[in-house]
Amino acid sequence: MLDKSKTAADAGLHQSHRVDHLLIAEMVAPGSRVLDVGCGDGALLQLLADTKAVDGRGMELSRERVNACVARGLSVIQGNADNDLDDYPDQAFDYAVLSLTIQATLKPRDVLVNLLRIGRRAIVSFPNFGHWKIRTDLLFNGRMPRTPNLPEPWYASPDSHLCTIRDFVELCDVLDTVVEEAVAFNSAGRRLPIKKSVTLHNMFGEKAVFRLRRRHHI
Amino acid sequence: MTAKTTAPPIDTARDDIDGDGVTPVMDTVVFTDALDLDNGKTLQPFTIAYNTYGTLNADRSNAILICHALTGDQHVANRNPMTGKPGWWSLLVGPGKPVDTNRFFVICANILGGCQGSTGPASINPETGEAYGLTFPVITIGDMVDAQARLVDHLGIDQLFAVIGGSMGGMQVLEWAARHKERVFAAVPIAAAAWHSSQNIAFHEVGRQAVMADPNWMRGDYLKHGVVPRNGLAVARMAAHITYLSEDALHEKFGRNLQNRTDRTFSFDADFQVESYLRHQGSTFVDRFDANSYLYITRAMDYFDMAAEHGDVLAEAFRGTQSRFCVVSFTSDWLYPTRESREIVQALNAVAANVSFVEIESNAGHDAFLLNEPKFFATMTGFINSCAQKRGLPAA
Numbered sequence: 001m002l003d004k005s006k007t008a009a010d011a012g013l014h015q016s017h018r019v020d021h022l023l024i025a026e027m028v029a030p031g032s033r034v035l036d037v038g039c040g041d042g043a044l045l046q047l048l049a050d051t052k053a054v055d056g057r058g059m060e061l062s063r064e065r066v067n068a069c070v071a072r073g074l075s076v077i078q079g080n081a082d083n084d085l086d087d088y089p090d091q092a093f094d095y096a097v098l099s100l101t102i103q104a105t106l107k108p109r110d111v112l113v114n115l116l117r118i119g120r121r122a123i124v125s126f127p128n129f130g131h132w133k134i135r136t137d138l139l140f141n142g143r144m145p146r147t148p149n150l151p152e153p154w155y156a157s158p159d160s161h162l163c164t165i166r167d168f169v170e171l172c173d174v175l176d177t178v179v180e181e182a183v184a185f186n187s188a189g190r191r192l193p194i195k196k197s198v199t200l201h202n203m204f205g206e207k208a209v210f211r212l213r214r215r216h217h218i
Numbered sequence: 219m220t221a222k223t224t225a226p227p228i229d230t231a232r233d234d235i236d237g238d239g240v241t242p243v244m245d246t247v248v249f250t251d252a253l254d255l256d257n258g259k260t261l262q263p264f265t266i267a268y269n270t271y272g273t274l275n276a277d278r279s280n281a282i283l284i285c286h287a288l289t290g291d292q293h294v295a296n297r298n299p300m301t302g303k304p305g306w307w308s309l310l311v312g313p314g315k316p317v318d319t320n321r322f323f324v325i326c327a328n329i330l331g332g333c334q335g336s337t338g339p340a341s342i343n344p345e346t347g348e349a350y351g352l353t354f355p356v357i358t359i360g361d362m363v364d365a366q367a368r369l370v371d372h373l374g375i376d377q378l379f380a381v382i383g384g385s386m387g388g389m390q391v392l393e394w395a396a397r398h399k400e401r402v403f404a405a406v407p408i409a410a411a412a413w414h415s416s417q418n419i420a421f422h423e424v425g426r427q428a429v430m431a432d433p434n435w436m437r438g439d440y441l442k443h444g445v446v447p448r449n450g451l452a453v454a455r456m457a458a459h460i461t462y463l464s465e466d467a468l469h470e471k472f473g474r475n476l477q478n479r480t481d482r483t484f485s486f487d488a489d490f491q492v493e494s495y496l497r498h499q500g501s502t503f504v505d506r507f508d509a510n511s512y513l514y515i516t517r518a519m520d521y522f523d524m525a526a527e528h529g530d531v532l533a534e535a536f537r538g539t540q541s542r543f544c545v546v547s548f549t550s551d552w553l554y555p556t557r558e559s560r561e562i563v564q565a566l567n568a569v570a571a572n573v574s575f576v577e578i579e580s581n582a583g584h585d586a587f588l589l590n591e592p593k594f595f596a597t598m599t600g601f602i603n604s605c606a607q608k609r610g611l612p613a614a
Contacts, residue, residue, distance in 0.1 A: 055572075063577055070544065070574045071596040073604025077545075077563055077575035084564075092570040 019189040020099055020125040021047055023209045027123055027181055028052050032094035035059070035118060037081045037111075038101030042069035045076070057093075059084060082106045085114040093119045100207070102126050103159040109171065116177060116214050125209040128184065130164030130202040148187070149206060165202040172212060181211040239295045239308040240319050242269035246335055249368050253330075256358040263344070266369045267335025268292050268327035271311070272319040274375070280611055281375045282317055283366065284326040285383030285390035288458075288515055289507055291334040294326040295319065300334075300506055309590055316598035317382065321606070321614060325373065329390075330365040331357050331515050333508035340441060340508040351510060352438035359386070359522045363393040370401070377401050379609055380602065384408035384587035385554065386515070389522050392562065395543070396524060396535040404605040406598070408546040409587040411558035412532050412565065413523040418553060421461050422516040425454030429509050438510055451509045452500030459499045464550040464583030468492060532561065533568035542608070543573040544601040546594065548586040574601060 021044045028034060030052045036045050039058030042065075048054035058076035060066045069076035077084075081098070082105050096119030098111065103126055105111045115122035127149040128134075137145035144154040152158070163171075165184060172179055184205025185191040192201050201208070245268060252262035269292045274281060284294050284307065295311040297304055311317040311324055328336035331354070339354035346353075370378060381394045381402050388410020395405040429435055432450025436443050460468075472492040476482070479489065488494040528534035543566055547559035556577050566573040578594045580586040587594070603614060 057572070063579065067576050067578070067593050067597055070576050071600035073600050073607070075542070075572050075574045077567075077573060078577055079563075079575075087564040087567040089568055089570055 017047055018043065018099075019185055020207055020209050022189075023183055023185070023191065024048075024097060024099060024123050024125065025051055027209070027211045028054060028095055031055075033057075033092075034095045034097060035088070035093045036097045036099070037085065037115065038098060038104075039065075039069065039074075039076055041065050042072060042074045042076060044097065044099055045069070045074050046072070049074075081111050081114075085111065085118060088114075088118045090117055091120055095119050095121050095123055097123045099123075099125045100127065103162050105161065108161045108163075109175070112171065113175060116175070116212060120213065121180070122212045123209065124168075124212065125207060126163065126168065127159075127207050128165050128202065128205050129162040130166060131206050132203050135203075147206075165205060165208050166198055168208070168210065169198055172210070176215045177212045178215050179210055179212055182208060184208040238297045239305045240271050240312045242271050242293070242296045244269050244292075247369065247372050249365075249372075251368075253361070253365055253368065255355055255361050257356055259355045261330075261337065261355060261357075264330065264337040264365065265335065265341070266327050266330070266337075266365060268325060268369060269294065269296065270326075270373075271295055271324040272322055274323040274373070275611075278375050279377070279379060279609060280321065281323045281325060281370075281373070281378050282380045282382060283370065283378050283394075284311060284317070284324060285366070285381065285387035285394075286326060286329065287383070287385035287387050288519065289455075289503065289512075290387070291332070292326045292328045293334075295324065301502075306588060309588075310595065310598065316595050316602060318614060321611070322379065325369070327366055327369055329362045329515070331362065331511060331518065333511040336365075338508065339438075339510035339514055349441045351441065354510070354514060356517055356521075357514060358518050359389045360393050360397060360527075362518065363390050363397060366390070366394075367398055367401070377403055379611070380404040380406060380605065382406040382408070383410070385410060385584065386519055388554075389519065392524060392535070395539060395541050396528075399539050399541065402541045403609055404542045404544070404601070406544045406546065406601070407559075407562065409548055409551050409554050409559075409584055410562075411554045412535075412562050413525060413558075414520050415558070418461075419520045421458060422520055424457050426513050426516060428453040428457070429513060432509075435509060438513075440509065446504065447509045448501075448504045451504050451507065451512060452497075454512060455503040455507075456496040456500040459496060461553045462583055462585045464552065464581055466550060466581040467583050467585075470581070471495075532565035536566055536571055537569045539566075539569065539571050541571070542605055543571060544597070545573060545575045546587070546597065547575075547577045548580045548582070548584070548591075548594075549577060550581045551584045551586060553584040 033055045036058045039060050045056040045058050048056050059079040066076050066078040096115040102108045134145040183191045184201040186206050248265050250263045252260040293305050294307045295305040313320050328334040331338045333340050339350045343350045381391045383391045388407035391405050391407040395402050429450040432447035434445040435447040475491045477491045477494040482489055524535045525532040545559050545563050547556040563575040576597050582589050
């Protein structure tokens with residue numbers, strides 16, 4: 001479990017890296033094989049390569065971002081988490097990572113099942129729709145909440161499957177998955193270990209990172 | 219610095235398409251040991267004509283093999299001595315280019331079955347003293363690759379740093395990665411496929427029938443009779459050339475523009491620019507290419523099906539590979555569409571290979587891989603540099 005008092009700022013990397021990326025990097029063993037699904041511009045893969053000597057691969061929907069990743073020397077393919085994960089064999093990676101992407105997939109459950117099949121462990125980060133600001137926004141304004149994490153109006157948002165931390169924990173139970181580590185954090189990057197109280201962290205965490213594994217081996 | 223931050227570093231050097239490129243070492247080597255062919259026969263002896271550029275390093279780890287396409291040749295980065303045109307891939311290969319001849323030892327060989335110095339149907343059969351013609355064995359892409367492997371042996375190179383090729387060159391890259399796994403550090407199949415589609419076989423058959431319908435083809439014995447099936451081969455080239463472009467590219471280049479005239483002539487002259495262009499393509503091609511070579515090479519492409527060679531499971535072709543792959547396709551390429559590159563990627567993923575895959579946006583059709591496509595060059599530069607780092611080669 002991570003130390004509650006330690007913040008991402010302590011790492012001195014917060015200026016140039018996303019907090020969830022730094023948390024994911026801490027959850028990954030050095031020298032391991034990682035698949036980053038929805039790898040964007042490759043920032044996490046680069047971080048993992050630089051700090052953990054990881055053998056990384058990426059998948060990204062946007063053609064432009066894929067080109068940019070390959071041009072910077074990362075192994076990335078153009079693909080879609082909903083359709084293209086079936087191609088990978090079981091346990092091909094030590095970790096299958098989905099950072100701030102699961103809420104934009106068509107079938108989050110199927111994607112998560114695939115991640116847990118492809119990777120010995122899955123690491124998932126997502127925006128927490130249970131955060132108190134979102135709750136009060138909906139309660140008092142009566143409109144779909146818009147926050148720095150969820151900036152788009154409902155009709156333009158790519159996030160079709162938003163969930164709360166509690167929702168995600170429930171899905172993990174349904175899939176008979178062991179939560180090895182779970183961290184919620186706020187906009188300042190201050191992290192809150194979730195096991196102590198899901199209720200509190202579902203209220204105060206803006207995003208969360210979970211490291212999971214299947215209870216039973218394939 | 220100005221706002222110019224995203225342009226690839228090779229941009230400034232790329233305008234010299236009309237230049238002489240880089241000076242190659244041109245050589246031929248005769249192999250007296252028989253080459254075992256996929257059709258069960260052997261070829262003995264056989265010659266490979268090849269060019270090299272740059273310098274092989276002390277531990278022989280910086281060699282890049284470039285595989286040419288159907289009508290290509292070994293003059294990848296130097297002015298072609300026969301046509302006087304710049305090397306066919308001088309945009310990609312040369313000093314300071316993505317395949318940098320200042321850093322890498324670049325090899326490009328005329329394929330087996332070709333007509334630019336390597337043994338092909340126009341070569342003299344030592345047993346008869348006459349050109350092989352149709353007695354030349356039907357060869358495969360795999361045979362071409364095995365012949366190249368003999369050349370790589372000859373050059374004293376155990377492992378190629380990279381094998382790179384587009385179109386049929388990409389097919390050779392895939393065969394290299396499948397047949398000689400430990401000899402390929404990085405593999406770059408571009409605008410290619412792991413099997414030749416029915417549509418592609420159909421176009422090739424049109425071309426072959428055009429050649430064979432030419433009375434000067436003489437059942438393949440035209441060299442003995444001192445004639446050339448020019449018309450047939452030109453028509454074959456014209457038909458094929460259409461498949462290398464795209465509807466958008468043709469429309470943008472020619473539209474319905476007339477050729478040096480203000481109105482239709484109500485005849486079968488080349489009224490339209492596109493007609494004139496195709497006729498020119500056909501007639502210049504005949505001057506540099508052997509008709510029987512065209513038949514044999516298109517046949518080798520038609521027979522190409524890597525899944526069929528591995529129990530109908532393409533992934534089996536690559537099982538155990540340690541090579542790093544970069545698969546490239548182009549959006550407007552309908553001859554080897556992105557879908558077919560994706561099949562290669564899926565097969566590589568299925569064996570957990572290290573693979574990158576990019577689709578480059580271009581309206582130039584299949585020929586895009588030969589043209590000035592900055593995003594393609596940026597991808598190549600990035601992939602090659604990262605592989606060089608992994609291989610322990612010095613940075614650019």
